[in-house]
Each structure stands twice: as C-alpha cells, then as structure tokens.
Amino acid sequence: MAAKSSRTSAVVAKSPRAEVAASLHAEREAMFAALRPIVDVVGSFVGENVEIVLHDLTQPESSIVKILNGHVSGRSVGESILSGPDGDKGFVELLRSLQEGAQDEHSVIADYQTFTRGGKELQSSTVIFRDSGGTNFASLCVNADMSVVVQAHAFLQSMLSRPKESEPARDAPAGIDALMKEIIAEAVHRFGKPVSAMDKDEKIHAVETMMQRGLFIVKGGVERAATALGVTRFSVYNYLDALRQRSADTSLLPERVKRKAGRK
Secondary structure, eight states, X not given: OHHHHHHHHHHHHHHHHHHHHHHHHHHHHHHHHHHHHHHHHHHHHSOTTEEEEEEETTOGGGOEEEEESGGGTXXXXXXXXXXXXXXXXXXHHHHHHHHHOOOSSOEEEEEEEEEOTTOOEEEEEEXXXXXXXXXXXXXXXXXXXXXXXXXXXXXXXXXXXXXXXXXXXXXXXXXXHHHHHHHHHXXXXXXXXXXXXXXXXXXXXXXXXXXXXXXXXXXXXXXXXHHHHTSOHHHHHHHHHHHHHHOSOOTXXXXXXXXXXXXX
C-alpha cells in the first residue's frame, strides 16, 4: 500500500512539469503558425536574390521548416542549420544567450556580412525568438545575394568614370542683328540674281519671306528690308499691303505694320 502511495506521489510531482512542457509546446506552435505567413509576405516584395529562412532551433539537424529563394544558399526544407552561410552572427548570439541563461526578449542581429559555401557574399539579418521560458526555439533569417548589387554598382561606376567625350562646339546664339541680316540675305538671294535685276513681284516675294520669318515684328525691320531691296520704306509698306490684299488671311501681318501701311 505504501509503495502504491509512493508511485502516486511521483506522478503528481511530475504533472506540473508536464503541464509546463505542454504549454511551451503550444506557445511555440502558435509562434511558428504566425511566422510562416510572414515568410510569404516578405518574399512577396523582395527580389529573387533575397532568401528568407525559418528555423526550428529545437531540431538543429533538420531546422529549416520554411524557405523562399533557397537557390541563394542552395538549401531546402529539412536541412540542418549548419548548412547555412559562413560567418553567421546568429550562431554567436545563440551561444551567448545559452551561456547567459534564460532571457525574455527576442534578439535582433541586423545587417551583417556572410558568405555561401561557394564564397558568394551575402548581407544577412536574423531574429532569434524565445519562448516564455527563455529558450531559443526559432529564428527568422534574411540573406541577400549582394553579387547582383556589386555588379550593378561596378557597371554604374564604369559608366560614371568614363572620360567625357568632347561635345561638338556649338555656335553662340546669334544676336538679333545677326538674325535680321540672315533673314534678309535668305529672302534676297533666293532668286539667284542681284537686287538691281529683281522686278517688283520678286521684291514682293522677298518681303513675304521676311514677313513669314518675323522680320517686321522687330524694330527697324522695315528700314533694313528697304535698304537691302534698294527701295524706300514706303515701298515696303506698299508690298505688305499688296500681300495683305492678296490673302484673305491677314494674321501674318503685324498690327503695327498694317497701321503704318494704312497711313502711307
């Protein structure tokens, strides 16, 4: 009877521990259930050069429970945490927390350099999760393949460091005086004969060309045209008036010119 009582006491003594273990197991399962969709969310807006890995640290021999873009490190679900990149500071944090004992807060190890087995450079960040008993049970790791960025940087650097090709010399913007001379010369020389050999209709056409290029909007345009054509400025006004009458569209004639032509 005494032996039976002893066995009963032992079972009762173990029950609280069993309850705690069950509670922690449920807590961890709930955390993994919450972390799995986070892996998917992060993976939905990063490029294929970024690996996201969820580890179950209680099973180090087959810790990877979810992974996206595993081609970055060459890993897949079910592989050991030891197959991860070299130089992982997450291991250092794990060892430190084990030595210091239970902790309530999760650990964040952000932005550190690691390398794949093949020597590819990665930029990594890790979060280590602890249960309410202070035990490390899960980690979420992000590993970005920086070779793509390095190549892009090198390409951009090569573009920026190229010696600049000498730009073709550009003529300085012509002043108003040079532009007026150009317009007049083009209008007068279009007939391929000296001004003295041009008849009235040819001179009217020359004035039309000058008008279409805006010569008579500028102060002194009429006087310059008259000089170039060997006529008086009143003759130029007459030519403009003839052009106005020839066309129903008088919009080409500046108001100032039309007013002066009307006073001749």
